[in-house]
Amino acid sequence: MNNNILQVKDLHKTYNSGADDELKVLQGIDLEIKSNETIGIVGVSGSGKSTLLHILASLDHPTSGNVMYKGIDLYGYKDKELSNIRNREFGFVFQFHYLLKELTAFENVLLPSMIGGSEDRERVKYLLDEVGMLPRKDHYPNELSGGELQRIAIARALVNSPTILFADEPTGELDNENGEKIFSLMVDIVDKFGATLVLVTHNSGFASRTEKKYALNFGKLEQI
Amino acid sequence: MKFQYFLAERFFKSKKKGFLSFISTISVIGITVGVFALIVVLSVMNGFSTDLREKILGTRAHITIGSMFGDIRDRNAVVSDVSAIPGITGVSPVSSSEIMIKSGESVTGGIIFGIDPSTIDQVTDLSKHVLAGDLTHLKRGDVIIGSELAFNLSMTIGGSLTVISPNVKVAPNGSLIPKTVKLNVVGIIKTGMYDFDKSFLYTTLEDFSGLFDMAENSCTSIYVKVKDIYDTKNYIEQIVPVLPSTLYARDWIDMNHNLFTALKTEKFVLGLILFMIILVAGINVINTIIMLVQEKRREIGILRSLGVREEGIIRVFLLQGVYIGGLGTSLGAVLGVIACALIKYLGIRIPGGGSVYYIDVLPVEFRFFPDFILTIVFAMVISVIFSYIPAKWAGKIDPIKAIRHE
Numbered sequence: 001m002n003n004n005i006l007q008v009k010d011l012h013k014t015y016n017s018g019a020d021d022e023l024k025v026l027q028g029i030d031l032e033i034k035s036n037e038t039i040g041i042v043g044v045s046g047s048g049k050s051t052l053l054h055i056l057a058s059l060d061h062p063t064s065g066n067v068m069y070k071g072i073d074l075y076g077y078k079d080k081e082l083s084n085i086r087n088r089e090f091g092f093v094f095q096f097h098y099l100l101k102e103l104t105a106f107e108n109v110l111l112p113s114m115i116g117g118s119e120d121r122e123r124v125k126y127l128l129d130e131v132g133m134l135p136r137k138d139h140y141p142n143e144l145s146g147g148e149l150q151r152i153a154i155a156r157a158l159v160n161s162p163t164i165l166f167a168d169e170p171t172g173e174l175d176n177e178n179g180e181k182i183f184s185l186m187v188d189i190v191d192k193f194g195a196t197l198v199l200v201t202h203n204s205g206f207a208s209r210t211e212k213k214y215a216l217n218f219g220k221l222e223q224i
Numbered sequence: 225m226k227f228q229y230f231l232a233e234r235f236f237k238s239k240k241k242g243f244l245s246f247i248s249t250i251s252v253i254g255i256t257v258g259v260f261a262l263i264v265v266l267s268v269m270n271g272f273s274t275d276l277r278e279k280i281l282g283t284r285a286h287i288t289i290g291s292m293f294g295d296i297r298d299r300n301a302v303v304s305d306v307s308a309i310p311g312i313t314g315v316s317p318v319s320s321s322e323i324m325i326k327s328g329e330s331v332t333g334g335i336i337f338g339i340d341p342s343t344i345d346q347v348t349d350l351s352k353h354v355l356a357g358d359l360t361h362l363k364r365g366d367v368i369i370g371s372e373l374a375f376n377l378s379m380t381i382g383g384s385l386t387v388i389s390p391n392v393k394v395a396p397n398g399s400l401i402p403k404t405v406k407l408n409v410v411g412i413i414k415t416g417m418y419d420f421d422k423s424f425l426y427t428t429l430e431d432f433s434g435l436f437d438m439a440e441n442s443c444t445s446i447y448v449k450v451k452d453i454y455d456t457k458n459y460i461e462q463i464v465p466v467l468p469s470t471l472y473a474r475d476w477i478d479m480n481h482n483l484f485t486a487l488k489t490e491k492f493v494l495g496l497i498l499f500m501i502i503l504v505a506g507i508n509v510i511n512t513i514i515m516l517v518q519e520k521r522r523e524i525g526i527l528r529s530l531g532v533r534e535e536g537i538i539r540v541f542l543l544q545g546v547y548i549g550g551l552g553t554s555l556g557a558v559l560g561v562i563a564c565a566l567i568k569y570l571g572i573r574i575p576g577g578g579s580v581y582y583i584d585v586l587p588v589e590f591r592f593f594p595d596f597i598l599t600i601v602f603a604m605v606i607s608v609i610f611s612y613i614p615a616k617w618a619g620k621i622d623p624i625k626a627i628r629h630e
Contacts, residue, residue: 079533100234114226
């Protein structure tokens with residue numbers, strides 16, 4: 001039985017910065033991600049890891065190729081349907097926390113739920129508790145440390161019970177100790193909620209702790 | 225709560241510091257000033273128009289019947305026929321003509337009215353304006369004169385003046401002698417219309433007829449008062465058929481057409497200029513929203529990654545414009561209404577009022593509809609339309625570029 005949740009076929013991404021200046025970032029990527037898997041993609045800075053992640057997460061368009069989500073071409077959807085998928089099925093954790101400074105920790109985590117049309121406040125409390133931030137739920141981002149902010153970003157990514165959690169260098173802004181804590185928390189919590197994790201990192205140590213590990217070199221993806 | 229309102233409110237309230245807050249405040253103030261000025265100016269213009277109309281209607285008839293050949297010969301018959309028409313509430317014969325007035329060494333021009341004291345109150349409010357004396361008990365040889373005329377002639381009650389008619393008679397030696405009559409001043413009238421008060425005199429129809437050698441039972445016009453002053457055209461249609469063919473009827477609107485058209489035009493032009501203020505304030509709203517969008521680029525990217533649609537982003541920033549417009553409009557409306565109330569109850573005196581102008585104090589008439597409502601609707605529509613332009617741009621921002629943007 002094919003239980004691929006995400007399937008990538010012959011994916012290309014090219015940036016044109018001038019008439020004769022073509023930058024081929026992704027060159028024929030093929031990838032299959034199964035439900036509840038954890039995937040780690042490593043590569044040096046500028047190798048196109050983030051671009052690949054953004055395309056997988058429907059935030060950026062490929063130049064050519066297909067991204068099939070649950071068997072349907074992700075880029076065949078209209079903006080409205082794609083937005084619904086991003087809200088209900090995908091969760092994002094970026095290198096920087098990107099919390100809204102006008103909202104408290106609680107409100108930041110609640111926001112995806114509000115966007116989806118529901119306000120599951122109990123789940124927000126539960127998640128904040130899970131990431132150890134419930135006592136600081138009424139604090140604004142400027143009152144929290146980098147590690148705390150990233151914990152809240154993880155809770156926000158999981159509030160709508162996503163099928164896939166996309167993490168783009170989630171520990172990139174943190175020191176080693178905090179990075180380790182955040183990574184462990186993310187892996188544990190994804191495992192607990194039964195979500196799929198797609199992690200992009202330049203830290204091969206973190207990537208090696210995922211079930212599948214890939215390396216992105218010169219636009220090509222290889223399993224390692 | 226819908227997330228768009230939630231976010232818009234937070235973005236709006238969070239701008240506590242910095243240049244953006246200053247620009248937002250300027251936008252709000254701009255709309256406040258525009259709405260405030262528009263409400264006050266339109267109300268004052270309404271006040272002028274109403275005051276003028278009331279003063280004109282207080283001294284003149286709603287409908288005036290006149291003759292194409294000077295005099296109305298059988299005035300009693302016309303009065304009787306017109307009085308029988310339904311909706312006519314008063315009919316009174318009046319004669320008027322330009323004359324010269326002599327008092328001591330002073331000579332000046334004026335307009336004399338011959339009135340029927342028993343019926344004049346049916347058609348005008350002149351009695352209300354009489355400062356001393358009684359218009360309804362005017363007898364032959366009596367005259368009531370305008371307050372400014374009395375001042376110019378240094379005339380008081382009990383004095384007398386000579387009225388010189390343009391009608392002349394030939395003396396035995398062949399020279400032309402103007403007809404004169406001496407009248408006793410028994411009252412002073414002040415209508416509030418400077419031009420009227422400096423030249424009008426009121427005497428009896430009989431004295432007027434004697435001065436101008438008019439036939440008995442004749443007059444120069446017949447004043448008619450009707451129930452509905454804005455339905456005078458309909459009454460004229462009913463009056464004309466009962467009049468002899470040499471007579472005509474005109475209403476107060478026709479007779480003061482230029483004056484009211486000028487007022488209407490003035491109100492329109494002033495309104496247009498003040499609408500421009502709101503329009504300029506609207507451009508400030510565009511700038512504010514553009515700056516806000518620029519500041520929130522990264523947040524826009526995050527919101528898109530969290531599943532907010534293009535329309536959702538547009539709505540968040542459109543609401544910013546609605547808040548700015550709503551706050552500015554509300555403040556302007558409240559201040560405008562308060563200012564109108566203060567102008568009305570404090571009675572702000574116009575410099576030179578009563579002499580240069582026909583009124584002493586600034587008149588104000590607040591009209592909820594259409595002026596107030598239209599001003600608010602216009603200010604809000606401008607705010608929404610002008611916010612939509614940058615809001616639409618915000619909706620088109622590429623989430624990836626926005627997230628990467630520093």
